[in-house]
Amino acid sequence: MTYRKLSKYNKINEKTCNRLVRDKIPDTIKTDGRKCDTSIVAGDERYKLLEAKFQEEVNEFLKDKNLEELANLVEVLFGISDSLGYSEEELLKAIYKKREERMRFRKGIGLKTAK
Structure with missing residues (x-):
């Protein structure tokens, strides 16, 4: 643009x-x-631009650490999901399934070793 x-x-x-x-x-x-x-971009070009946008938004979040930047990250993830052929609902279902299986990252557990 x-x-x-x-x-x-x-x-x-x-x-x-x-x-x-x-x-x-x-x-x-x-x-x-x-x-x-x-x-209007589509296909591989759209996907590559979404990846670049995701990296841009990650960098902005790491710099600013605010809710708006988190929202931008989620929106780009929805775009990537769509680009890969998944709906927002499918992505959210996968997130909820993962939560059920392995929970979240709320307890702050850092794994030091595993045998």
């Missing part, structure tokens, strides 16, 4: 993004008076 923004000096600054964005981001850019070029 590319957007153009007029600076206070009337020079055109263009930023090349080439990344996946949430569905309403192009509208937000246009509402802000800027322009953007978008395309």
Whole structure:
């Protein structure tokens, strides 16, 4: 995606993004008076962009450690799930099944050794 923004000096600054964005981001850019070029990506290209977005969101969470960044991570996971052919419901069922089998990470158990 590319957007153009007029600076206070009337020079055109263009930023090349080439990344996946949430569905309403192009509208937000246009509402802000800027322009953007978008395309619909699918298949392997979409999956690769989702992986890159996941890494970006992990890095942002590790930096900021807040609920908003956690929500972004979950949303990207739903996108990855969809890209692999699974619905959000199927992903959530797999999470709940895993919880039943092995519980959660709430107790803070660190495994030091296993024989």
